[in-house]
Amino acid sequence: MLLDEIRERVLKGDQRAIARAATLVENRHATQLLRELFPHTGKALVIGITGAPGAGKSTFASQLTRVLRAESKRVGVIAVDPTSPYSGGAILGDRIRMLEHYSDSGVFIRSMATRGWLGGLAPAAADMTVLFDAAGCDVIIVETVGVGQDEVEIAKLADVTLVVLTPNAGDDVQALKAGIMEIADVFVLNKSDLDGADKLERELKASFTLSHRPDGWTPLVVRTVAGEGKGIAEALNAVREYEATGLGKRKGGEVWAVRLREMLRERLLERYDPTVFERAARAVVNHETDPYTVIEELLGQQ
Amino acid sequence: MLLDEIRERVLKGDQRAIARAATLVENRHATQLLRELFPHTGKALVIGITGAPGAGKSTFASQLTRVLRAESKRVGVIAVDPTSPYSGGAILGDRIRMLEHYSDSGVFIRSMATRGWLGGLAPAAADMTVLFDAAGCDVIIVETVGVGQDEVEIAKLADVTLVVLTPNAGDDVQALKAGIMEIADVFVLNKSDLDGADKLERELKASFTLSHRPDGWTPLVVRTVAGEGKGIAEALNAVREYEATGLGKRKGGEVWAVRLREMLRERLLERYDPTVFERAARAVVNHETDPYTVIEELLGQQ
DSSP, X not given: OOHHHHHHHHHTTOHHHHHHHHHHHHTTOOHHHHHHHGGGOSOOEEEEEEESTTSOHXXXXXXXXXXXXXXXXXXXXXXXXXXXXXXXXXXXXXXXXXXXXXXXXXXXXXXXXXOGGGOOSOHHHHHHHHHHHHTTOSEEEEEEOOOTTHHHHGGGXXXXXXXXXOTTSSOOHHHHIIIIITTOSEEEEOSTTSTTHXXXXXXXXXXXXXXXXXXXXXXXXXXXXXXXXXXXXXXXXXXXXXXXXXXXXXXXXXHHHHHHHHHHHHHHHTTSOTHHHHHHHHHHHTTSSOHHHHHHHHHHTO | OOHHHHHHHHHTTOHHXXXXXXXXXXXXXXXXXXXXXXXXXXXXXEEEEEESTTSOHHHHHHXXXXXXXXXXXXXXXXXXXXXXXXXXXXXOGGGGGGGGGTTOTTEEEEEEEEOGGGOOSOHHHHHHHHHHHHTTOSEEEEEEOOOTTHHHHGGGTOSXXXXXXXXXXXXXXXXXXXXXXXXXXXXXXXXXXXXXXXXXXXXXXXXXHHSOOTTOOOOEEEEOBGGGTBTHHHHHHHHHHHHHXXXXXXXXXXXXXXXXXXXXXXXXXXXXXXXXHHHHHHXXXXXXXXXXXXXXXXXXTO
């Protein structure tokens, strides 16, 4: 397929063309395509889902997809997994929970690997939302495994961010506050049939009275048992309640400012031969030079 | 104090000069000073400590400092805390546990704030280790609260990385594997008098047999009860066992390559007027342009 053909077929929602385009996006060869697709975006609602490992995010995402499909919505799912810095492979075990949706032509699913501890949420994930949006998705679910910075970076991608918590999982509300608490527009209290759910809900709500978000939003708390499909519709209602305030779109401006900085940073570094850094690092380790001098020299080259 | 005086006094380990220099480092005004200090570095052992909130990292760090002081080692402690993106303040509650060391002239302590979900571990933290190293620290402990990417980024700063785990705290070994498991040179199994400690230790050790690190190192597991000072000397022995292999220093080269890239990225972006990104973001949100065209234009300016 030529680029023009891919673009036209993507805009019609053709699964095969979308898969081809997604591969281009993941390999960072899609700038021209994305530029042409961008004018066709802006319709999809991007829902970010994060939370600690084992909280049931994938099960929840799969159930949410089911509810949206019952409404005949077109759904994109982007599952972002951390890559092992040693093995190089992504941890895709959880993806099995999305299996029921793979044969549905109204659902696009893409698993992406982040670069482990050397990178954050792949910049490619942001571009993937552009692709799925242009392809006609009404809702795009971006799910991260919640290891490392991905957990909070999701707020840079999503119109609305859901944080999935479970009772008695070491989710100390006070301790989580700084990172996770502040990105959550909606808390999904999953496995809420377990002991400790009432306590966690109480602590969460108490924390809202202690610190206020400058946008005036008080996060909603929804209780679910994702494994049994309970509370999913209520979670979707909470998402829509937040969406209706227009706060998500306002946040969009701030988020794009951050994303543009990251995109530019990535491109500026591409101007340097990657081996430069390994050579310079050896010189620094051997104390033949110092890092501050190295940086001045590299800056002088551009 | 003039810069020359600060430098000379820092090299003599003068607490007041170090505090002044640390402020310069934190405000990113210390490039010249750091360049002059760098040749005097390379003697300190940098120990990174991370783990989930509530695992007892601060108590462990304080106890470790006590053991090192009993050996007359000079100790630097850098506590990295996430900043709230909303309040702008750092979460410094845990620092209270270091109080006993504040009056000790052989201990330098600095709390630093990261920039919340918009930044990772402050690049300033790396420069702070340079400062403390030049000031004559034998050991520098860098502790992060373990929210977001800081948790794994610590491996970029430290010669040896300790991950503090506790039984029954939702620390599912399989789930943690991708991010945390692979940066741990030593696991500190804290609160090991609690139920579940044996099980956690067993699971940890089983996981080592499933995946091997390319450097051939099998992480050590040390059981501690930091609150009672138990197991601290054993943890320090484990650190030294790892150090003796020379693997930490080899890792140093890779780590510097990553850090140089980050330093360069930061400096390259400084060439742009920061308001550019806000203006461009508004244009993108309003679909007056697309992000890919914006980036090409910005690249063309340099």
